[in-house]
Amino acid sequence: MFAEIITVGDELLIGQTVDTNSAWLGSALNQHGIRIKKRCAVADDAHEIRQALDAAFARVDLVLMTGGLGPTKDDITKKVLCDYYACGEREDTEVLALLERYFRDRGRVMLEINRGQAVLPAACETLMNLRGTAPGMWFDRDGKVLISMPGVPYEMQYIMEHGGFPRIRERFRSTPVTHRTLTVINIAESLLSKHLETFEAALPKGFKLAYLPNLNLIRLRISTGSERRANDEAALDTAFHALQEACREWMVAAEDTTPPEVTARLLLQKKLQLATAESCTGGNLAHTYTLIPGVSATYRGSVVAYANDIKKLLLGVNPADIEAYGAVSEPVAKAMALAVCQKLGTDCSISTTGIAGPDGGTAEKPVGTVFIAAALNSKVHSERFRFFGTRDQIIQRSTWTGFHLLNRLLESEA
């Protein structure tokens, strides 16, 4: 089954806003066995919106539209839809009650313009939005369904998850594509695909293997085709098991995840505490880890030793080591990891020292050279890496690799 996406809003066309909704919807629909045939971005203009709707409904039975539902006068989608479905307006009392509570909670006065958000085209059913003030709308006419939603990503996602997808599953009896995902790190996509040639060739008919790269992480997703067969689940499990075996060397986890998320799970399970000591990642180990909600109990802190003497000053790294091997070296990475464990009284740690660029590289240690160490109790493991890309890419690749090294240590102690 196919669907199309229409995004509405001048801000998308003049480049004020990057459209992340389309990727989220494309991926979520794909997991329901629905493929996006085409997507269009149009201006806040009645004629353009109508034309886009007509064109999309000429091709598919399901259209998802985002944007143009704010309270200001630029936002005309609701009026256009009343017109398109030749219907009047109705005030939705449930939405109105929600709006009243929303403004009361924030100590703000509800203006007439806000109350207007409870007024919807009479032809639609309401898809409740508990994350904002503009509800979603479900139109179903002549066998064609339109879902119209606000453009704010986390409101749109709420509406789809709580109203949109349940209704789509019922209305179109869509069969979710069954799939299994694993995540690998630090292997080039082309080399991995060569390595997996035999595996891919042996996959059951209809099964697909997708590569979803993101810097030095690749998610590998095997899915059954759109035609379900009775033994698909068992065949999928067998194939997924074989894929894990083939990827063992680079595997982060047998799921769609990132190394710091695996670290958080392992540390919570094992009731261990982490500290970090960062040079070239400049605080990104700490930042990435503390973005994960609920990790407080597992994390004590970080020393970002950006200037060289801070490595001595705060961590007590031996100046002789820095003198002999350089600040960007394996002995210094190891010393940082062990020192921060001791200093902050933690069970384990990650440290980084390297050259993120764009300047500072040498023939012996070019830009992208990074030494990363992970320590667990008094055991310390370190590796030298060479990452490519821009400064922020080198920092992010180093960060993910640091958590991955620690995960390997934590798993080996299982």
Add this chain to the structure above:
Amino acid sequence: MFAEIITVGDELLIGQTVDTNSAWLGSALNQHGIRIKKRCAVADDAHEIRQALDAAFARVDLVLMTGGLGPTKDDITKKVLCDYYACGEREDTEVLALLERYFRDRGRVMLEINRGQAVLPAACETLMNLRGTAPGMWFDRDGKVLISMPGVPYEMQYIMEHGGFPRIRERFRSTPVTHRTLTVINIAESLLSKHLETFEAALPKGFKLAYLPNLNLIRLRISTGSERRANDEAALDTAFHALQEACREWMVAAEDTTPPEVTARLLLQKKLQLATAESCTGGNLAHTYTLIPGVSATYRGSVVAYANDIKKLLLGVNPADIEAYGAVSEPVAKAMALAVCQKLGTDCSISTTGIAGPDGGTAEKPVGTVFIAAALNSKVHSERFRFFGTRDQIIQRSTWTGFHLLNRLLESEA
């Protein structure tokens, strides 16, 4: 003048890739006085691509297309364009030489499949790509121009900046829209727009004021209309000056920037050094600052004191203060800022302590309560803030605010 964008690639439709190219192109074209009328994403499918080209050229004279130019067999754009322009192929010797150097530099063997990237439709002129292996193409027929480029953002940007825009300016004699931008912080868009009502009403005819919000930052851009008049530049300067006066209270800088970028410039100018002491921002002050290339000389490091006792242990914050006021308090924020300056031997510092959520809020200090302090020499200034949004939004808003507080201190010492 109007243009359209067509993005090609299955990965965009199934949500593997977020399309950032369209926003970049929309914004860059807008500054050339060219507005995007519509944009579409289509699959790697010859019929879909042809149909999208026909539809776009029926509406506008300039179409920008990205994607579908890789070396693998999925990427069919070049073949479709040979067909569309009814032309054969030619091998571009300049591109071939570039490819040979590209692979030699990386110590990789150039395969036949790579050599194919130098083969282009005979009807196009080449737009060189010095950042990758797929060149851009410029087609000009029947008064209509098509630019086809690879989908990798920094390759596409190179091609537009070095080949695309210079040719567009010449071919369409487009007049860049003249504009001035400033950046403000921590003022709601609706309140600011109310505050600027009189200013906006007094703008010369044709002038426009645009609000470009990004979390707690808003860029304000005044531009002359598309019809140029002789005294536009002078009128724009006058209006921009008035806008700065009106926004003084919230102004980050009279340019399109962020608070940490302003900090970097001020510290380089004044030859001062910074340290940071972070609790709720969890390393993001350090990370955000060290993402800026060339700041090494101005930054010494950060103490991320995530667990409470680390504030005592690494910074020497008086436990009595934490006991009396709580770790999330103004006295602790101030003590952290002063202590990290002293400990790391810097001229100035920023500190944060707060509740980023989603848990941990109380009636007195709800989620989003953040105390931020900035110190310069022995002077310390702090403020209590209440930020809304998700955990990562609260962290980012706190981070930008921290640099802004320090900038105010640095500027007052001018």
